[in-house]
Amino acid sequence: MSFFETIANIDRRVIFLFIGFAVIIPVLLSFSCTEEASPIVQAIFDKIESLPEGSKVLMSFDYGPSTVPEIQPMIDALLRHCCEKNLRIYMMALWGTGHNLISESMVDIIEHEFPHKVYGVDYVNLGYKAGNQGLINVILTDMKKMYTTDAVGTEIDAVPMMVDIRNLKSFDVILSLGGGFPGVKEWVLFGGDPGNVPVAGGATAVSAPLLYPYYPRQLLGLLGGIKGAAEYESALIKGYPKFKTHSHPGIDMMGPQTVAHIVIVIFIVIGNITFFVARRKEGDERGERGILK
Amino acid sequence: MRKDLVWLFVGVLFFGLLYILNWGVKVISTDLLVWVGAFLTLAILSFLYQDNPFYKFAEHLFVGVSAAYWMCMGFWNTLVPNLIAKIHPPIVKGVLPAIAEKPPEYWYIIPAILGIMLLMRLSPKAPWISRWALAFIVGTTTGLNLVRYLRSDFVGQIKSTLIPVIVLQDGSLTIGGSFSNIVVVLGVLCGLIYFFFSKEHKGMFGVASRVGIYILMITFGASFGYTVMARISLLVGRMRFLLGDWLQFVQ
Amino acid sequence: MRRQIPLVITFIVGSVLIISVFIPHKPFGRLGENFSVYFDIIAVFAFILGGGNLLRVHGNRIYRKHKDWPYSMVTVAGFLVMMIAGLFKIGGSPGITGDLTEPGSMFEELYMYVFTPLMATMFALLAFFVASASYRAFRAKNREATILLLAAFVILLGRTPFGVKLTSWLPGSLSFLEIPNLATWIMSVPNMAGQRAILIGIALGVIAMALRVILGVERTYLGADSD
Numbered sequence: 057m058s059f060f061e062t063i064a065n066i067d068r069r070v071i072f073l074f075i076g077f078a079v080i081i082p083v084l085l086s087f088s089c090t091e092e093a094s095p096i097v098q099a100i101f102d103k104i105e106s107l108p109e110g111s112k113v114l115m116s117f118d119y120g121p122s123t124v125p126e127i128q129p130m131i132d133a134l135l136r137h138c139c140e141k142n143l144r145i146y147m148m149a150l151w152g153t154g155h156n157l158i159s160e161s162m163v164d165i166i167e168h169e170f171p172h173k174v175y176g177v178d179y180v181n182l183g184y185k186a187g188n189q190g191l192i193n194v195i196l197t198d199m200k201k202m203y204t205t206d207a208v209g210t211e212i213d214a215v216p217m218m219v220d221i222r223n224l225k226s227f228d229v230i231l232s233l234g235g236g237f238p239g240v241k242e243w244v245l246f247g248g249d250p251g252n253v254p255v256a257g258g259a260t261a262v263s264a265p266l267l268y269p270y271y272p273r274q275l276l277g278l279l280g281g282i283k284g285a286a287e288y289e290s291a292l293i294k295g296y297p298k299f300k301t302h303s304h305p306g307i308d309m310m311g312p313q314t315v316a317h318i319v320i321v322i323f324i325v326i327g328n329i330t331f332f333v334a335r336r337k338e339g340d341e342r343g344e345r346g347i348l349k
Numbered sequence: 350m351r352k353d354l355v356w357l358f359v360g361v362l363f364f365g366l367l368y369i370l371n372w373g374v375k376v377i378s379t380d381l382l383v384w385v386g387a388f389l390t391l392a393i394l395s396f397l398y399q400d401n402p403f404y405k406f407a408e409h410l411f412v413g414v415s416a417a418y419w420m421c422m423g424f425w426n427t428l429v430p431n432l433i434a435k436i437h438p439p440i441v442k443g444v445l446p447a448i449a450e451k452p453p454e455y456w457y458i459i460p461a462i463l464g465i466m467l468l469m470r471l472s473p474k475a476p477w478i479s480r481w482a483l484a485f486i487v488g489t490t491t492g493l494n495l496v497r498y499l500r501s502d503f504v505g506q507i508k509s510t511l512i513p514v515i516v517l518q519d520g521s522l523t524i525g526g527s528f529s530n531i532v533v534v535l536g537v538l539c540g541l542i543y544f545f546f547s548k549e550h551k552g553m554f555g556v557a558s559r560v561g562i563y564i565l566m567i568t569f570g571a572s573f574g575y576t577v578m579a580r581i582s583l584l585v586g587r588m589r590f591l592l593g594d595w596l597q598f599v600q
Numbered sequence: 601m602r603r604q605i606p607l608v609i610t611f612i613v614g615s616v617l618i619i620s621v622f623i624p625h626k627p628f629g630r631l632g633e634n635f636s637v638y639f640d641i642i643a644v645f646a647f648i649l650g651g652g653n654l655l656r657v658h659g660n661r662i663y664r665k666h667k668d669w670p671y672s673m674v675t676v677a678g679f680l681v682m683m684i685a686g687l688f689k690i691g692g693s694p695g696i697t698g699d700l701t702e703p704g705s706m707f708e709e710l711y712m713y714v715f716t717p718l719m720a721t722m723f724a725l726l727a728f729f730v731a732s733a734s735y736r737a738f739r740a741k742n743r744e745a746t747i748l749l750l751a752a753f754v755i756l757l758g759r760t761p762f763g764v765k766l767t768s769w770l771p772g773s774l775s776f777l778e779i780p781n782l783a784t785w786i787m788s789v790p791n792m793a794g795q796r797a798i799l800i801g802i803a804l805g806v807i808a809m810a811l812r813v814i815l816g817v818e819r820t821y822l823g824a825d826s827d
Contacts (some may be wrong), residue, residue: 058692071735072397072728079727081579083588084598089761094784121716122723128580152422156711159701172608183699185521186427186647187640193493194636197629201637203447204430207697211447245497249505250543250621260578268787269796271534274501280787281575309585309592314760316581321756323735324749331739382713389714393721397728409671411718412654413678418715420651421686423644423708425700432641444696460638462643471652477602478624480822482642484606485613485665487821489639492617492632495810502803506796525776529789536790542799561797566744570751570795573738577730578759579751584727584760587720 064330078319079312087311093291097284099277100256101137101291103229109142111228112221116243117147117154117161119235123260124157127233129285129306130258131161133292139170139178140296144217146227148182148203150191150238155184155207169302176206176215178197183207188238192246197225224251229276233258240267244274258284279318295328353402360403364388387595390587400454430458432464510537536564607816614814654679682710751786758783 093101107113115134119127138145145166147158158181165300166173173179185202194202199221200212212218220226224247232243232255240257248255254276259267261281271278279288285306293300366382371377378384392407434441434448435457442449467482469475514534516526542554543561550558592598613635618693641690658672666672684690692698692705701708740746757763763779770778776785812818 066508066735068732068736069398071732074583075728075731079588080592083585083592087600091761096788117477121719122583124720125589126582152419152426155422155426156701156708159699159703159708163703169721181572181699184426185431185640186423186643187636188643189493189497190636190643194633194640197624197633201633202431202640204434204451207426207447207701209445209447209697214447231564242487245501246493249501250497261575261582262572265568265575265787265791266795266799268510268792269799270501271788271792274505277736281578283578305589309582309589310529310761312582312585312588313578314762316584317577317756317760317783318762320577320731320734321753323731324738324753325577327738328740328749331741350668350670382709386713389717390721393718393725396725398634403725405671406674407718407759408722409674410678410714411722413629413658413675413680414682414710414715415719416647416654417679417682417686418711419647420683421700423647424687425689427641427644431637432644456634457641460641464642466646467642468649468652469789470649471656480602480606480647481609481804483608483821486639486642486646488610488613489617489635491610491810491813493636494612494806495814496618498803498806498810502799506800506803510752529785532789533793533796536793537796537800540794541800544797544801554627562744563747564743564794565720565784566747566788566795567751567790568798570748571755571791573748574752574755574759577734577756580724580727580730583720583724587717587724589719590717 060330060333063326064334074319074323075127076318078316082312082315085173085311086308087315089314090309091283091286091290091307091310093200093287093294096271096278096280097287097289099272100134100231100279101277101288101295103254103256103276104137104141104143105226105295107141107143109219111143112146112217112226113138114146114224114227114230115141115229116232116234117149117157118151118232118239119157119260120151120153123235123338125309126260126282126285127235128157128281129256129304129309130279130288131233132165132217132303133155133285133288133306134233134258135161135165136169136299136302137292137296139173140200142178146182146217146221147180150188150242151235152184152186158183160209170330175311176210177217180215180217180288189242189246192238192242196247196251199223199226224253227253227308229253230255231258232256234263235260236263239263240275240278241270244270249274281305290345353405356402357406361388378594383595387591390591394587432461436461505539510534535560540564603819603822606822607819611814611816614810618814637783650678651683678714682707682715751790754779754782754786758786 104113117131135145147162149155149158161180162181166179182203183206187194187202191202203212205212206215206218224230225263230247230253232240232245234240234243234257239254240259240263243255243257247253256277257267257275258279259281261283264278264280264284266273267278279285286309289303289304289306293304364384368381389407389410392403395401396404410533429441430445430448434451435454436594438449438451438453463482463485465480468479470479472478510533512530512533514527514531515522516530518526539557539561541561542557543565548554589599593600616628616631617635623629658675660666661672662669662676686700689696689698689702690706691701691709692700692702692707701711738749738752740749757766758779758815763783763791767778775781809818813821
């Protein structure tokens with residue numbers, strides 16, 4: 057067997073090993089890189105930045121553990137930004153798993169880093185409700201039809217920041233952080249467009265390319281995958297240097313991400329070289345046998 | 350099967366021993382729950398070598414746990430406050446006292462009946478009853494989707510494509526902007542032509558269809574690149590858990 | 601009755617929801633909103649149906665001592681433990697009146713240390729298979745495949761800081777050829793055009809299918825007559 061044939065028929069587990077090391081080594085070495093916000097990310101940052109104090113931000117946690125590494129850094133950065141700007145944060149979830157993630161984010165970011173923020177006045181956890189796009193359709197006209205209590209069982213009208221909320225149109229911006237269906241797309245279709253409310257999205261890298269057609273007319277900005285999260289973290293650090301000392305998992309993860317991308321590109325190149333060598337050899341053999349004559 | 354169980358037993362025993370040994374030296378995490386998470390993570394990753402009892406165990410556990418997870422979430426967050434508390438508020442006094450004094454809304458008996466009808470799918474004698482509830486679900490979904498897709502994905506997208514192909518900035522032509530807009534307009538048109546199968550793709554129509562294929566290939570290439578990015582991110586996330594939370598090699 | 605009534609229900613519900621968009625006043629506006637609320641509630645029954653079905657299938661496997669039945673026991677045990685932890689809100693403060701995901705509750709711990717690692721690793725596995733598939737199947741066999749490959753390359757490199765370094769030597773007048781700029785352009789111009797063409801196609805399909813369902817032409821969702 058020739059060298060190229062050996063390479064072409066390499067055991068898949070060898071490739072797995074390479075990918076594993078491409079991720080493990082940079083994680084161990086804490087290799088990270090700097091980022092610059094692209095226009096599609098900067099648009100969200102600028103929107104949050106332009107909102108006056110006390111503006112109402114609806115944040116929908118539409119993801120689960122499978123996409124936490126991509127979406128959670130976005131959530132952390134956005135929460136920090138909103139808290140810093142003294143915006144009122146309304147957290148809800150179209151995914152059941154989002155309910156747990158709201159609780160975790162509340163503890164890790166708001167309660168830990170902004171202890172002066174008051175629950176029910178500065179932020180509220182509305183929790184999960186079933187129904188996907190059906191839920192968005194209901195809250196488009198009447199928020200309190202489905203949300204009769206907050207996540208901890210307080211009557212909705214007893215939550216101070218819910219008093220002047222009627223429906224989706226009561227919010228200044230909707231931030232949907234989604235990992236699939238229902239997610240950013242459903243917020244644009246069933247919430248943003250019919251309600252004429254600006255929607256900004258954070259999506260997994262898998263679904264981000266599908267959302268580009270909505271930008272900028274129907275979607276004011278988009279954070280696509282870990283790259284989008286890292287860019288937002290960078291924009292936040294640039295605008296508020298004090299956040300440099302806080303955790304920034306998006307930027308940290310770009311190191312291993314870069315190495316793994318390079319390894320995959322190398323694999324594709326090697327795969328193609330073996331393919332062309334094999335094709336050439338096959339052509340030569342056919343020529344010798346007179347098939348091409 | 351017996352061999353599988355022996356392997357599983359040995360694996361769990363080995364992990365348990367490691368945990369106990371670690372208690373003496375406290376080199377890595379001593380949190381038992383973190384160890385459970387690490388064991389399950391490694392059990393799933395073991396599939397990379399080949400199918401094995403650890404992977405099967407983790408896979409089956411996942412199915413059971415996730416089904417119960419969604420049930421509980423739906424029960425406490427939607428069924429109790431939005432159905433039970435609406436039909437008979439006093440019944441939720443022990444769990445949701447804040448809304449137990451509200452007046453009942455008997456209209457909510459309708460979704461309750463439809464919901465029970467849906468559960469009849471499990472009945473061996475009359476599963477057809479579930480069709481009524483299913484029809485309601487299908488009717489709602491189609492009714493909602495028809496208008497919203499028409500507005501945002503059809504009219505909305507056409508509207509966003511009707512853009513000037515000659516872009517002027519401060520009175521002078523910008524080549525980059527104009528070129529991009531031409532690509533957008535032609536790309537959408539040619540992409541749609543490629544999907545139009547009622548006419549043979551020949552002549553000018555065939556050329557446009559060909560351009561459409563190229564545009565779609567770039568689209569799929571971009572999607573592939575982003576998919577790789579997504580999958581690697583998830584792996585990095587798991588490795589950060591194993592190397593950080595569990596082994597505590599990194600902060 | 602088994603097939604006609606469901607068709608009537610679909611027609612009425614679907615039509616009311618469409619009309620409620622054009623006449624958002626009484627009675628259609630109110631009806632449309634109520635139908636959406638009912639839909640949200642019935643969705644939970646679907647979760648219960650899923651759980652019930654899971655128990656039935658795996659219960660059968662255990663009862664009949666089907667091949668791999670001990671694994672079915674793992675499924676059933678996992679289901680029951682999670683369900684009991686969730687339904688009775690075990691361990692959380694302030695107990696049954698508190699939030700289901702209260703820190704320290706058994707449900708939250710199971711979510712954090714069982715559900716999360718299982719789900720997250722299941723998806724992380726795909727990184728390995730994507731890499732393996734890229735190596736074996738991603739070939740520049742013809743012009744179309746080469747375009748796809750080049751676009752993927754630009755995105756893979758352009759979305760990392762390595763891509764920035766790779767072409768940072770280019771003079772300012774050629775900055776549009778820098779890989780990150782090319783990646784941004786590909787995403788927001790040709791990718792967007794292609795996705796838009798697909799989106800318009802899908803929208804037409806959704807609209808046509810919705811009409812077929814509402815008008816009763818499409819009936820496959822009702823299943824076979826024998827059901």
